[in-house]
Amino acid sequence: MTAETSQTLDRGLRVLKLLADTDHGLTVTELSNKLGVNRTVVYRLLATLEQHALVRRDLGGRARVGLGVLRLGRQVHPLVREAALPALRALAEDIGATAHLTLVDGTEALAVAVVEPTWTDYHVAYRAGFRHPLDRGAAGRAILAARQSGPADAPGYTLTHGELEAGASGAAAPLIGVTGVEGSVGVVMLADSVPERVGPRVVDAAREVADALR
Numbered sequence: 001m002t003a004e005t006s007q008t009l010d011r012g013l014r015v016l017k018l019l020a021d022t023d024h025g026l027t028v029t030e031l032s033n034k035l036g037v038n039r040t041v042v043y044r045l046l047a048t049l050e051q052h053a054l055v056r057r058d059l060g061g062r063a064r065v066g067l068g069v070l071r072l073g074r075q076v077h078p079l080v081r082e083a084a085l086p087a088l089r090a091l092a093e094d095i096g097a098t099a100h101l102t103l104v105d106g107t108e109a110l111a112v113a114v115v116e117p118t119w120t121d122y123h124v125a126y127r128a129g130f131r132h133p134l135d136r137g138a139a140g141r142a143i144l145a146a147r148q149s150g151p152a153d154a155p156g157y158t159l160t161h162g163e164l165e166a167g168a169s170g171a172a173a174p175l176i177g178v179t180g181v182e183g184s185v186g187v188v189m190l191a192d193s194v195p196e197r198v199g200p201r202v203v204d205a206a207r208e209v210a211d212a213l214r
Contacts, residue, residue, distance in 0.1 A: 011035060012045050016054060016065065025062030077103070080181065080213060081113040081128075087208035088115040088185070095198055097189035098126045101209060102139035102172070104182040108132065109140035112183075124168050124188045136163045138170030142184040146174035157199040161192065169194045173206035178213045185209050 018034055019026060026034070031042045046063055049055035053068030084101040092099040092115040101113040111130040116123055134140035142158040149155050157173040164170070171194045172186025185206040187198060 008045075011037065011041070012049060015042075015045050015049065016069070019055065019063055019065045025058060025064040027062055031063065077112045083212040084113050084185070084209045085115065087205045087212065088113055091115075091185070091187060091201065091205040092117045093119070095187050095189070095201060096120045096123070097187040097198075098124045099185070099187050099205070100126055100139065102143070102184050102186065104134070104143060105131070107134060109134050109137065109143065111139070122190065124165065124190055126188055132164055138172035138188075139184045139186045142172035142174045142186065143182060146176065157202050159194050159199065171198050171202045173203040175206055175210045175213070178210050181213060
């Protein structure tokens with residue numbers, strides 16, 4: 001802690017992080033031990049967070065993340081989209097294909113930003129808000145590949161054909177090293193296969209988006 005930071009706010013944020021990392025909640029005693037503070041401090045932190053619906057306590061007294069966190073989370077997508085747009089525009093214009101940023105939303109892949117090329121005669125129509133299973137399409141498969149390999153040995157890119165739209169091929173690379181964001185950057189095109197140069201270019205774009213989000 002420094003003179004410019006708030007100890008109480010720091011502790012409250014640590015409580016939220018601890019609760020977010022568990023599926024079964026934590027008791028006051030468990031939080032007290034993890035934070036290294038007495039139970040009275042934890043009670044005050046929980047009471048404050050409950051007032052803002054950021055924490056809830058079940059009948060057994062275990063604290064869990066509250067629904068108020070969802071309201072905050074809804075504001076994340078616009079910020080992420082804004083940060084990603086320059087790299088997506090460059091990717092779409094360079095490749096001549098529709099570029100997209102896709103994030104994990106529960107068990108699905110959700111396209112949160114889409115940029116279409118301006119100079120092509122035709123391209124795949126792909127809209128922001130489009131959802132699909134994580135195990136279908138290049139965007140979702142790239143995310144799953146990153147989960148399996150881990151950040152230290154992240155995969156390069158993933159290619160697919162015809163999984164989401166007949167006649168369309170996709171290439172996507174995962175976002176690496178962005179805390180709290182799990183997603184991928186990719187392109188989709190009307191082609192039987194993805195040209196060789198597209199995969200490395202998508203990896204570069206994913207790296208640019210990740211840098212913009214850090």
